[in-house]
Amino acid sequence: MRILFIGDVVARSGRRAVLNHISELRNKHEIDAVLMNAENVAGGFSITAPIARELFDSGVDVMTSGNHIFDKKEVVPYIRKEKRLIRPANYPPGTPGKGLFEGKIAGRRVAVINLLGRVFMPPVDDPFRAVDECLSGLDPGTKIRIVDMHCEATSEKYAMGWYLDGRVSLVVGTHTHVPTADERILEGGTAYVTDIGMTGSYAGVIGMNKEDVLERFTIMPHNRAGHSKGSVWICYVVAEIDDETGKAVSFERHRYEVS
Secondary structure (H helix, E strand, O other): OEEEEEOOEEHHHHHHHHHHHHHHHHHHHOOOEEEEEOOEOOOOOOOOHHHHHHHHHHOOOEEEOOOOOOOOOOHHHHHHHOOOEOOOOOOOOOOOOOOEEEEEEOOEEEEEEEEEOOOOOOOOOOHHHHHHHHHHOOOOOOOEEEEEEEOOOHHHHHHHHHHHEOOEOEEEEEOOOOOOOOOEEOOOOOEEEOOOOOEEEOOOEOOEOHHHHHHHHHOOOOOOOOEOOOOEEEEEEEEEEOOOOOOEEEEEEEEEEOO
């Protein structure tokens, strides 16, 4: 199975880039399943039902998220019923939505798990324990297993990669919005990258207007940062996974500048 995972999609510029180029990328890489991190697609914070439906209709199969998923409260009723939009599995019990997707994509059984780190992040439950619980409940026939580790610290992402090596097919890092050049297949057959990178405008600072961000770092009081415009990149990875073993066969990182 060939999987394309798109890094944090930020605001309108990132969203339009995905909508305009997803078919092209699917065809170019002969993709079976498209995943993306969607926690920033609606104005840079969270997601709404109409936007989610538009992205699913365009060809996205599953969307993960992170610490901003509930910034827009209108997502709550939608995430309760839409199993293809998941939130971190290590949020407390009773949190709306699920941290695990398990189902068929392109005729294969696929599991997608979303985790949130704890270093420099809001308080959440142990992601290592949470992922063990998710994996223990999977159908043994679900060989293709994908994990989005959404966190700040590179060390925590690396630790999760090694922790899951040989037990899942792919571990990708998201959240920091900057692509890392450390894509590899670990010893046990798990493809890993510390951060896929952001899909959106690189004309500013992690998707935000650079003048506004500089003001926040240098002036008190300061205004809320707006979104940057121009120089839009789609950052994504492509993994080929063996259907029988669930191990990665190949793994590539890509950056596609669309404007």
